[in-house]
Amino acid sequence: MTSTTTKNRRVDLLIFGLSVFLVFCLIFESFLRLPILIAWLGRWHPLILHFPIVLLLIAAFLGLTGKNVPRALLTVATVTALVTAISGFFLGKEAVEKGNLLFWHQWLGAGTALVAVVWYWLDGEGFGNTVYTKALQVLLVVLVGFTGHFGGMITHGENFLALPTEKSMDGPIPDNPLIYQHVVARILKNNCVSCHNPNKQKGELLMTDLDGLLKGGESGSTLVPGNPEKSEIIKRLYLPLADEEHMPPEGEKPLSTSEIQILERWVALGASDTVRLNHLGANEPLASLVKEMMEPDPMEKWAKLPKVADSTIQRLSSDYLTIGRIAGSTDALHINMYKPPTYDPRLILDLKAISKNIVQMDLSGLPIGEQEMELVGSCENLEWLEVDRTPINDTQIEGLKNLSNLHTLKVYGTDIGDPSAAVFKNLTKLKSLYLWDTNISQSALDNLRNAAPALLIDNGIDAAIQPFFVDRDSIPISGNQDRAIE
Amino acid sequence: MEEDKTNKESPLKVNRRHFFSQLSVGIGSLALGSLLIPDLFKKEQDVLTGRALGIPHFAPKAKRVIYLFQAGAPSQLETFDHKPTLRKRMGEDLPESIRNGQRLTGMTSGQDKFPLMPPAVKFNQHGKSGAWVSDFFPHIAKIADEICIVRSMHTEAINHDPAITFFQTGSQQGGRPSMGSWMSYGLGSENKNLPSFVVLTSRGKGNSQGLYSKLWSSGFLDSKHQGVLLRAGKNPVLYLNDPEGISRSDKRHLLDNVSSLNKLHHVETGDDEIESRIAQYEMAYRMQMSVPDVMDISKEPESIIKLYGEDCQVPGTYAANALQARRLAENGVRFIQLYHQGWDQHGNLPNEMAGQAKDVDQASAALILDLKQRGMLEDTLVIWGGEFGRTNYCQGKFDPENYGRDHHPRAFSIWMAGGGIKPGITYGQTDEFGYNVVENPVHINDFHATLLHTMGLQHEQLTYKYQGRRFRLTDVAGNVVKDLLA
Numbered sequence: 020m021t022s023t024t025t026k027n028r029r030v031d032l033l034i035f036g037l038s039v040f041l042v043f044c045l046i047f048e049s050f051l052r053l054p055i056l057i058a059w060l061g062r063w064h065p066l067i068l069h070f071p072i073v074l075l076l077i078a079a080f081l082g083l084t085g086k087n088v089p090r091a092l093l094t095v096a097t098v099t100a101l102v103t104a105i106s107g108f109f110l111g112k113e114a115v116e117k118g119n120l121l122f123w124h125q126w127l128g129a130g131t132a133l134v135a136v137v138w139y140w141l142d143g144e145g146f147g148n149t150v151y152t153k154a155l156q157v158l159l160v161v162l163v164g165f166t167g168h169f170g171g172m173i174t175h176g177e178n179f180l181a182l183p184t185e186k187s188m189d190g191p192i193p194d195n196p197l198i199y200q201h202v203v204a205r206i207l208k209n210n211c212v213s214c215h216n217p218n219k220q221k222g223e224l225l226m227t228d229l230d231g232l233l234k235g236g237e238s239g240s241t242l243v244p245g246n247p248e249k250s251e252i253i254k255r256l257y258l259p260l261a262d263e264e265h266m267p268p269e270g271e272k273p274l275s276t277s278e279i280q281i282l283e284r285w286v287a288l289g290a291s292d293t294v295r296l297n298h299l300g301a302n303e304p305l306a307s308l309v310k311e312m313m314e315p316d317p318m319e320k321w322a323k324l325p326k327v328a329d330s331t332i333q334r335l336s337s338d339y340l341t342i343g344r345i346a347g348s349t350d351a352l353h354i355n356m357y358k359p360p361t362y363d364p365r366l367i368l369d370l371k372a373i374s375k376n377i378v379q380m381d382l383s384g385l386p387i388g389e390q391e392m393e394l395v396g397s398c399e400n401l402e403w404l405e406v407d408r409t410p411i412n413d414t415q416i417e418g419l420k421n422l423s424n425l426h427t428l429k430v431y432g433t434d435i436g437d438p439s440a441a442v443f444k445n446l447t448k449l450k451s452l453y454l455w456d457t458n459i460s461q462s463a464l465d466n467l468r469n470a471a472p473a474l475l476i477d478n479g480i481d482a483a484i485q486p487f488f489v490d491r492d493s494i495p496i497s498g499n500q501d502r503a504i505e
Numbered sequence: 506m507e508e509d510k511t512n513k514e515s516p517l518k519v520n521r522r523h524f525f526s527q528l529s530v531g532i533g534s535l536a537l538g539s540l541l542i543p544d545l546f547k548k549e550q551d552v553l554t555g556r557a558l559g560i561p562h563f564a565p566k567a568k569r570v571i572y573l574f575q576a577g578a579p580s581q582l583e584t585f586d587h588k589p590t591l592r593k594r595m596g597e598d599l600p601e602s603i604r605n606g607q608r609l610t611g612m613t614s615g616q617d618k619f620p621l622m623p624p625a626v627k628f629n630q631h632g633k634s635g636a637w638v639s640d641f642f643p644h645i646a647k648i649a650d651e652i653c654i655v656r657s658m659h660t661e662a663i664n665h666d667p668a669i670t671f672f673q674t675g676s677q678q679g680g681r682p683s684m685g686s687w688m689s690y691g692l693g694s695e696n697k698n699l700p701s702f703v704v705l706t707s708r709g710k711g712n713s714q715g716l717y718s719k720l721w722s723s724g725f726l727d728s729k730h731q732g733v734l735l736r737a738g739k740n741p742v743l744y745l746n747d748p749e750g751i752s753r754s755d756k757r758h759l760l761d762n763v764s765s766l767n768k769l770h771h772v773e774t775g776d777d778e779i780e781s782r783i784a785q786y787e788m789a790y791r792m793q794m795s796v797p798d799v800m801d802i803s804k805e806p807e808s809i810i811k812l813y814g815e816d817c818q819v820p821g822t823y824a825a826n827a828l829q830a831r832r833l834a835e836n837g838v839r840f841i842q843l844y845h846q847g848w849d850q851h852g853n854l855p856n857e858m859a860g861q862a863k864d865v866d867q868a869s870a871a872l873i874l875d876l877k878q879r880g881m882l883e884d885t886l887v888i889w890g891g892e893f894g895r896t897n898y899c900q901g902k903f904d905p906e907n908y909g910r911d912h913h914p915r916a917f918s919i920w921m922a923g924g925g926i927k928p929g930i931t932y933g934q935t936d937e938f939g940y941n942v943v944e945n946p947v948h949i950n951d952f953h954a955t956l957l958h959t960m961g962l963q964h965e966q967l968t969y970k971y972q973g974r975r976f977r978l979t980d981v982a983g984n985v986v987k988d989l990l991a
């Protein structure tokens with residue numbers, strides 16, 4: 020009996036001592052300099068913290084349901100809560116500057132431990148089943164919950180528990196984005212910021228803004244504008260995955276090649292935060308990388324198209340008209356028509372039923388007329404249209420003005436003229452246009468080029484190259500009669 | 506009550522009621538877990554069912570391939586791999602540290618010296634990309650910014666037959682489907698009136714190696730995926746034309762009757778090859794119309810004839826085949842395989858290669874320009890290359906005016922253009938002797954994986970079950986070379 024009391028007394032003392040120590044630490048935080056070994060104890064925080072969470076919750080649960088809370092359970096719970104709070108305090112000292120999350124986590128954690136101590140003391144004094152302890156138990160549950168939540172956000176990132184969403188919450192990159200703000204910062208946010216933010220400044224590096232990057236972390240020159248080879252951020256991305264220094268560290272998703280290239284080129288170009296996409300030269304690889312990132316996955320885009328049954332596709336197909344899904348089970352269709360022995364416009368007009376699903380259409384070389392072009396004009400989701408070498412005219416091209424998704428258009432070898440060029444100008448998504456061998460005048464062409472500088476206009480084989488092929492005597496060195504026909 | 510008691514006493518004594526109630530909990534838990542496996546009750550892998558076949562796995566960049574195969578293996582050292590060191594150290598023995606005991610063919614393994622041989626042709630940089638192209642190819646040099654040169658190809662085979670078979674089928678031994686057949690199997694036909702896989706051959710004056718139909722065989726795939734050899738001259742497809750005196754309607758009756766007999770037979774035996782035979786008869790019937798139409802180049806304008814070179818009017822030449830390839834591609838043929846024989850320069854290399862280059866240079870470049878102006882380079886992949894490379898030392902007597910080079914599988918160069926491949930880049934590097942790949946190696950399996958990728962196919966999922974296991978073009982290897990993709 021005596022020994023038990025002595026033991027109890029020692030435990031009481033331990034708890035008292037730890038509580039005092041914790042309070043002392045909290046009050047004199049700014050004066051403390053931890054010896055290396057003590058600081059190392061802080062690293063045990065993530066391991067130990069699981070004990071008080073579970074034990075305190077069990078104890079509180081027993082207490083709240085009117086059951087007897089074993090003294091031993093409460094003791095262990097209180098002691099581990101204190102040890103956890105203290106080790107957490109040590110770990111927190113590693114942070115250069117405490118962010119909001121860390122601030123709240125620290126005070127709530129200390130609060131949890133101290134409330135547990137109060138409960139332990141009340142329980143020891145025989146107030147175990149009073150309304151006061153019940154209130155403390157409720158408070159404890161709340162405190163454990165919030166402390167754990169803040170701690171989790173520090174470790175895993177603030178959005179770790181956010182509800183999963185189908186798409187990235189970032190939304191699309193705006194047209195002509197700022198390279199830093201809309202592209203680089205997004206890459207950093209998705210890959211780096213969860214460990215390099217004001218709350219969890221791993222390696223003393225802050226990656227939430229450009230100043231933090233320029234200031235660098237403990238390894239020094241994180242970002243050397245104009246010099247990716249010397250920038251720690253780029254060097255580490257290129258290290259082998261198994262390398263200790265590789266970032267993101269083992270277990271985290273590494274950056275994609277194009278993401279790394281974007282960061283590298285951005286650094287090489289001076290790591291500016293004012294450069295926009297249109298400031299970059301056409302041949303600058305960063306421009307195409309950014310454009311690629313802005314491009315939405317076509318399959319996602321096509322997911323909104325109306326459903327079309329395989330049987331419909333089969334019914335409308337014929338020997339000379341191929342209809343197919345562009346990929347997988349998407350409802351985006353491609354149409355390829357080849358010249359049948361006897362042409363019947365109805366083959367094309369029947370496609371009305373699936374006009375919204377047609378994304379690519381090849382009617383090259385067919386004797387199509389007004390009706391067919393009217394159907395083409397109603398295929399609002401059309402992205403790729405080939406009507407080259409057909410008898411179409413300007414009026415029919417006018418009917419294409421609503422095809423706002425069109426990005427590739429082939430109209431070479433037709434009789435269209437300047438009025439068509441005006442229609443092309445208003446097709447904003449148009450990326451490539453093939454219009455050689457038409458009646459479009461040079462001035463209309465120049466006009467179009469000025470109005471849509473990003474549009475690739477193919478007006479036939481490059482005049483600088485063509486003579487080299489066409490004017491040369493291209494009869495080979497020796498006659499070829501002897502190998503003509505096998 | 507009684508039952509319950511026994512139950513508690515021995516866990517092994519389970520009565521029927523308890524057995525079922527526990528079982529239901531167990532099954533319920535399993536069912537709950539199985540909800541997490543999305544495709545558990547779906548049919549086995551879509552690619553094996555009829556529906557997904559003929560549809561790309563994801564949105565493709567290329568819809569068709571034109572493969573300009575240079576049979577016999579052109580030397581990389583006289584085409585695209587510029588090695589000034591060979592001139593500096595001309596005549597010196599190949600350092601053992603470079604060869605490193607790698608195997609040689611029986612044709613040079615007996616040589617007691619391996620004198621380094623510089624190319625007999627000058628190299629210059631071309632285009633904005635500054636790609637090195639030898640003076641043997643003045644026209645290809647003009648399109649340097651359209652093509653992607655890969656200098657780091659390597660293969661496993663050291664002799665022509667296994668090497669070309671490996672390139673065409675992914676295996677050094679014959680019997681596997683050719684890559685054209687895999688494409689036809691995976692993507693189906695764009696135009697039902699033409700075969701989806703077509704082969705055209707031509708022969709230069711250089712030392713030739715044989716070509717054989719196993720290179721375009723469909724192997725264990727349905728025989729409708731087999732490559733169809735189009736011959737030069739009046740009868741591009743043998744036995745396609747009707748005999749004298751048979752009208753087209755007679756032919757129709759004949760086919761209808763044969764087809765109904767065949768269908769009866771199919772019901773009896775269930776042999777799927779009968780169905781594909783019926784389909785082939787039908788296609789042949791339509792090909793009677795479509796093939797002469799496609800092969801007729803008389804309507805090609807003068808400018809196009811000049812572009813490809815006057816040679817293209819002589820059936821059976823490489824130039825004629827290149828022009829034909831464009832026409833076939835326009836008409837929806839998936840895979841157009843050209844072979845140009847005569848690149849096996851064991852001796853007399855400077856002369857023979859000049860002749861071979863003259864055969865293919867203008868037409869290859871013209872094909873790219875022609876496809877480009879038609880907007881077809883956006884969705885047609887063109888590949889130019891042989892089955893392996895050639896040694897940097899000379900075969901036989903050392904004579905810089907008239908030397909030969911032996912087979913060299915360790916490193917060689919090819920180029921690609923269009924169809925989702927980055928234009929204007931040179932990829933991969935060999936050592937200063939042009940012997941070993943030192944940067945970004947591309948194995949044949951990687952090449953195949955990349956090729957399938959541009960066509961919207963995942964090389965790991967395009968499989969065919971035969972003899973108890975699933976086969977792939979890339980067998981059990983291959984990585985998509987992402988750096989090559991635009």
